[in-house]
Amino acid sequence: MQKLKRIYYSAGLISIILLPVLCLIHIKNSKPFRNSYSMNFQNWDGQENSEFFKNNMAFLNTKKFTTVALTGNTISDSIKLEEAQKNIQVLVKSKDSVSGIKFHFGQKSQYWTYIRVLDIINIEQGGNYFSYKNDILFTNPKPPKPVKFDKNAEPLRIITCGSSGFDSDFEEDVWGAIWQKTIEIGKKYYLPIIAYILMLFFTFRRILNEHKSSVNIK
Template sequence: MIEKRKKRKKIFYVPGMISLVLIPLFCFYHFFKVDAFMVYGSLDLMVSNKEEFEKYKIADLRKYKRFDFNDVKLKELDKVKELRFFVRDIVKKYDTINGAKIHFGSKTDYDTFVNVINLVAEEKVPTWALFENDIYVLASPKPKPNKNNYHVITCGYYEANKDFWLKEEKEREQAYQLSLYKKNWLIFLGYLGIVLLNIFALVKFNKNRNYNQK
């Protein structure tokens, strides 16, 4: 007769299972604590000096409508919306009489400033100047129609620059990820070692149980 097969007990190694669960949680906690996943950015701005500002008489070039920001972003959303409509209108109409003067008070937060800069870029403002705590927004006059019958050859500098900045951004991101691995390689190595140790202990534990059951 065929000997009845005994049902094999499930492998259950408590220390290994606990460590495999808790160590990744500890690693993620450490990464978030040191802001390892935080993405940093920057704004490329040119600030006018007093001589240039007075030389081109920017303060007197337009009849400026003043927009004051002196609070956090969430409390300034309505004002930002009003500013957007005003800027869009003067740019669309090629208004060379009116302009926008945006003033940032002492209580203005960084998010509000960045939001205004993004607004200027999104509305394709042709001319704007940052001086002290103010931004002056000016629309350009309507371009005159070209009566000469000839074709303009575009050399493609915009696309070349666009590709260049995309490449720079990609290289910067790769360098950041590499620095993250270099900075925390001990943690990754330690976790890998513990995983291998637990696998070895689990196999050995299973062999001992099988040997004792014989």
């Protein structure tokens, strides 16, 4: 029985091993992935005659606002915003419905200060704010009115229709996001991927052909 000859295709094997490593190094250095974040916000629609605007202005006119003027100076604006965040934190915890903070954006104010103000309000869970022209006004909402319960009233019966499985929010499509990211990577690096697949194909085809030739010789 003839001993089969071992096949060493050094160039192909080295390429198969090194190509994924080089690909990972390239991806790490080029930093193709980027984390994106978003947040909800409301902006003034420019309509001053609407009932929504009039009601909000009537509500805001009853408040005492402390003005934070953002002038465009990076250092001073950063200090003002840091102090304003502390004041908002205290205001939210105190549930003070009289005081408020008004952020005024000057002509030279920078865009990052606008985003930072919205970020601070979201971080401190101060959802009640109003955008008007060059200002963002923040204050606590009106305290809820006490509800009087009638002791003689009949208890409320709650009837659930349908399956309780639909009560929860829709689950995040995790696999959809992963698949989308995979497609984006494939579109960006399709040439190296094709070259790698072809290299694997020709390498294994040569190994199979060599093996068949050795078997036929026997």
